[in-house]
Amino acid sequence: xxxxxxxxxxxxxxxxxxxxxxxxxxxxxxxxxxxxxxxxxxxxxxxxxxxxxxxxxxxxxxxxxxxxxxxxxxxxxxxxxxxxxxxxxxxxxxxxxxxxxxxxxxxxxxxxxxxxxxxxxxxxxxxxxxxxxxxxxxxxxxxxxxxxxxxxxxxxxxxxxxxxxxxxxxxxxxxxxxxxxxxxxxxxxxxxxxxxx
Numbered sequence: 306x307x308x309x310x311x312x313x314x315x316x317x318x319x320x321x322x323x324x325x326x327x328x329x330x331x332x333x334x335x336x337x338x339x340x341x342x343x344x345x346x347x348x349x350x351x352x353x354x355x356x357x358x359x360x361x362x363x364x365x366x367x368x369x370x371x372x373x374x375x376x377x378x379x380x381x382x383x384x385x386x387x388x389x390x391x392x393x394x395x396x397x398x399x400x401x402x403x404x405x406x407x408x409x410x411x412x413x414x415x416x417x418x419x420x421x422x423x424x425x426x427x428x429x430x431x432x433x434x435x436x437x438x439x440x441x442x443x444x445x446x447x448x449x450x451x452x453x454x455x456x457x458x459x460x461x462x463x464x465x466x467x468x469x470x471x472x473x474x475x476x477x478x479x480x481x482x483x484x485x486x487x488x489x490x491x492x493x494x495x496x497x498x499x500x501x502x
Contacts (some may be wrong), residue, residue: 381435381479388436391427392476392484398424431476439475439486441468451475453485457492465493 401420409417428438439451445468447454458469468488475486 382481384434385478385481385483388431388434388476388478389483391431395424395427395431396473398427435479436483437477439477441471441486441488443468443470447488447490451477451482451485452488454490455487456489458489459492461493463491465491467491 398420402417402424405417431437441448441452444463446464447466447468452468452475455472460469463469467490469491470489472487472489476483
């Protein structure tokens with residue numbers, strides 16, 4: 306009988322457990338169906354929070370990209386103001402060499418060689434740091450991205466809008482203009498109109 310009692314007790318416990326589970330499921334279903342407004346509000350809040358999270362992640366990614374670009378630009382173009390000031394030194398060295406007479410005394414030749422070497426070294430240093438000279442040729446088409454027109458020359462020898470004279474060379478640093486080349490531009494002759502009839 307003790308065995309039968311144990312079996313009956315186990316059967317009753319199982320029946321009680323099933324009854325409890327059933328009532329818990331019913332309770333959960335009643336809770337869900339009874340609070341449709343609450344579920345809808347929670348779903349709306351979840352959607353709003355998900356949207357805010359995605360926007361925050363996107364904004365963080367954009368800030369990171371901008372910071373990387375700013376860092377790269379600072380690295381590449383941080384010396385721009387210094388380089389712009391150094392261009393005056395380069396111009397002065399070139400003016401000194403251009404102003405030298407063709408015939409010079411023997412004791413000045415070494416001085417002139419030193420100035421030429423200094424100019425060459427300065428241009429080499431510019432090249433190493435990504436600064437390149439923009440020196441247009443006479444007859445080359447005027448390019449507003451790299452040239453600045455200082456004056457116009459009326460002529461029929463060259464096409465209108467072409468470079469006639471280079472006043473000062475320009476320079477670019479990496480892919481940005483540091484200083485435009487200052488040039489004189491060809492201007493077509495005015496056509497004379499016969500007004501007499």
